[in-house]
Amino acid sequence: MNSYKNIIILTGAGISAESGLATFRASNGLWNNHKVEDVATIEAFERNPDYVHDFYNELKLELIKAQPNPAHLAITKLQQNYPAKISVITQNVDTLHEKAGNQNIYHIHGQINQSVCLNCGHILETFGDVDTQTQCHNCHVTGMMKPNIVFFGENLLCMDTVEQLLSSCDLFLSVGTSGVVFPAASFVQIAKYNGAKTFEFNLEPTSNNFYFDKHIMGPAGTTLPAFIEELLKSS
Numbered sequence: 001m002n003s004y005k006n007i008i009i010l011t012g013a014g015i016s017a018e019s020g021l022a023t024f025r026a027s028n029g030l031w032n033n034h035k036v037e038d039v040a041t042i043e044a045f046e047r048n049p050d051y052v053h054d055f056y057n058e059l060k061l062e063l064i065k066a067q068p069n070p071a072h073l074a075i076t077k078l079q080q081n082y083p084a085k086i087s088v089i090t091q092n093v094d095t096l097h098e099k100a101g102n103q104n105i106y107h108i109h110g111q112i113n114q115s116v117c118l119n120c121g122h123i124l125e126t127f128g129d130v131d132t133q134t135q136c137h138n139c140h141v142t143g144m145m146k147p148n149i150v151f152f153g154e155n156l157l158c159m160d161t162v163e164q165l166l167s168s169c170d171l172f173l174s175v176g177t178s179g180v181v182f183p184a185a186s187f188v189q190i191a192k193y194n195g196a197k198t199f200e201f202n203l204e205p206t207s208n209n210f211y212f213d214k215h216i217m218g219p220a221g222t223t224l225p226a227f228i229e230e231l232l233k234s235s
């Protein structure tokens with residue numbers, strides 16, 4: 001194995017599957033019995049904010065109980081022992097990377113324990129319920145809180161940093177993502193173009209096939225720790 005200086009680990013719902021959390025596209029297109037387009041679009045939120053708030057308040061109860069699995073923990077081990085800049089770019093809104101002690105985490109699709117005030121931009125951090133009656137702690141306006149989740153049709157968060165990281169990346173690991181949602185699905189292409197070695201960790205090859213140097217099949221809770229052990233041995 002080479003020695004790397006700028007590592008990106010892109011994660012999707014698959015890294016949290018072994019922590020008991022549902023992925024998005026494994027079931028019959030329903031996600032926690034809701035259609036994604038009924039809850040994860042800006043139109044859905046504008047049409048029925050209470051319905052979307054209820055969905056995310058319910059999801060919070062599930063995500064708060066989940067514990068990190070060996071895949072999340074292996075990332076902490078790598079960050080603590082491998083001499084490189086190691087960034088976690090996650091599409092997940094759960095906080096399992098934080099719970100595992102990962103550092104340099106970028107939630108490009110937002111975070112379940114955050115709501116944003118559409119009036120003043122204040123971020124409210126809470127695992128408690130938020131709804132159209134919630135008053136902003138900063139501007140004190142009521143009814144303007146939105147889950148700090150990037151809905152379909154909204155721009156991603158942290159993209160300036162992500163673009164910088166991708167420009168100098170020399171090792172790109174994609175873990176548990178189907179490569180269906182853009183622009184996250186295009187990150188491997190950018191990394192590859194910039195000369196990175198690219199590895200995909202999934203149960204099956206995904207639509208991004210072409211851009212990966214190697215596909216490491218199997219559950220991430222097994223494959224990622226094994227890969228990281230090898231990387232640490234070689235450093």
Ligand code: BV8
Nearest residue numbers: 012013014023024025091152153176177178181182219220
């Ligand atoms: C954007 C928030 C610019 C909810 C999410 C029309 C108008 C506007 C935009 C578009 C449009 N048409 C297309 C687009 C682009 C759109 C898009 O990509 N659509 C897709 C569906 C075609 N993207 C956007 O809208 C993005 N914004 O483009 O802004 C813009 C703005 C205006 C107008 C034009 C452009 C916003 C994208 C973010 C949407 N929000 N989530 C929430 O999370 O609560 S996306 C949602 O999908 C989640 O964030 C999730 O993380 C993400 C990706 O899914 P995955 O994580 O990959 O999960 P999935 O279930 O799919 O796959 C899991 C994988 O794990 C599988 O491969 C499985 O095999 C594997 N696995 C399972 N178990 C394991 C495992 N692997 C290893 N081990 C295991 N144990």
